[in-house]
Every structure is written in C-alpha cells, then in structure tokens.
Amino acid sequence: MDSNCGDDPLSRSDRLPTTLHERKGYPERYARPVKTINDGLLQIGEAAQRAGLSLRTVRYYEEMGLLEPAKRTEGGFRLYTGDHVDRLALIKRMKPLGFTVQQMRELLDARDILRATDAPVGARKTARASLTEFAALAAAACDDMRAKVARGDELVEQLHRESQG
Numbered sequence: 780m781d782s783n784c785g786d787d788p789l790s791r792s793d794r795l796p797t798t799l800h801e802r803k804g805y806p807e808r809y810a811r812p813v814k815t816i817n818d819g820l821l822q823i824g825e826a827a828q829r830a831g832l833s834l835r836t837v838r839y840y841e842e843m844g845l846l847e848p849a850k851r852t853e854g855g856f857r858l859y860t861g862d863h864v865d866r867l868a869l870i871k872r873m874k875p876l877g878f879t880v881q882q883m884r885e886l887l888d889a890r891d892i893l894r895a896t897d898a899p900v901g902a903r904k905t906a907r908a909s910l911t912e913f914a915a916l917a918a919a920a921c922d923d924m925r926a927k928v929a930r931g932d933e934l935v936e937q938l939h940r941e942s943q944g
Contacts, residue, residue: 819860820849826859830867837867843880845870845887876920878913886913 821829827837840846841857846866848857866887873883889906892898898906 820858821860821864823848823857823859826864826867829864830871832867832871840867840870843884845880845883873917876917876924878916882913882916885909889913 823834823837827834830837837846841848846863849860849863850858852858869887869890870883873886878886886909889909892902892906893910
C-alpha cells in the first residue's frame with residue numbers, strides 16, 4: 780500500500796513529519812537516500828544529523844579549528860568518520876556548559892594527544908593535567924546549572940501557590 784494515498788491509518792496528515800523532505804512538504808519519492816561514502820565516510824549532512832547539529836554549525840566548528848574533515852571528494856565535499864561525529868557530540872556537550880571556542884580547542888587537542896599512540900610522555904602528562912582541569916571546570920558549570928534550576932523550581936512552586944489563591 781502506498782503511504783501517500785491516504786489509505787494508511789498513519790497518513791502524512793496524522794503524524795509529525797520525520798524527514799527533511801516531509802518537513803519541507805516534498806513527496807518522499809523525491810528524497811535521496813542518505814549518502815555514506817566508501818570506507819564508511821559520511822557527507823557533512825549525515826555527520827551533522829547524527830550529531831544533532833546543523834550544517835552551518837558543523838562548518839563553523841571547522842572554521843574555528845575544532846574539526847577537520849577526514850578528506851574531501853574530488854568535487855570538494857567534506858567527508859567525516861564516526862570519530863568526527865563523536866567529536867561533534869563532545870563539542871555539543873561543551874557548549875551549554877559555557878566553554879569558549881578556545882577552551883574547546885584546548886580540550887580537544889589534549890584528548891587527541893592522549894589518543895595518539897606516538898605522543899611523547901611529557902605531552903601525555905600535560906594533556907592529562909589539562910583534561911583534569913577541564914573536568915573540574917565542567918563540574919563547576921554543572922553545579923552552577925543545578926543551582927539555577929533549583930532557583931527556577933522554587934519560582935515555579937511559588938507562582939503555583941500564588942495562583943491557587
């Protein structure tokens with residue numbers, strides 16, 4: 780049964796759009812399949828989607844030196860790996876904690892050093908110390924957020940009490 784005919788109980792009008800084509804109002808038959816390039820490389824759109832970010836954000840992070848594509852196609856399209864998607868997800872977790880782009884870059888650089896098998900011992904020691912400092916910074920930001928949420932919860936409770944009379 781063709782889901783575009785309206786005979787389907789979950790026809791397009793009865794559910795939320797789930798694909799970009801549906802959100803834009805295009806028939807699904809015009810949708811292109813997600814492109815995974817040879818060797819498991821992903822085009823920028825798929826990498827962005829998997830990380831829950833926009834294309835623009837991924838390009839911005841690339842411009843800021845937080846991300847570098849694994850390679851580019853002959854046509855110049857950026858290609859990313861699963862590790863890049865993980866890196867984007869980490870950046871996404873840093874953002875709401877107030878990390879600056881410079882701090883993000885330093886954290887990612889330290890992480891890269893620790894993941895490199897040929898990194899010198901001194902560099903690895905410095906990288907570990909750096910990550911320890913960033914962990915403390917992230918913990919402090921989380922504590923601050925928890926305090927703000929607690930104050931917000933108090934306000935909500937107060938307003939509910941006052942609205943009840």
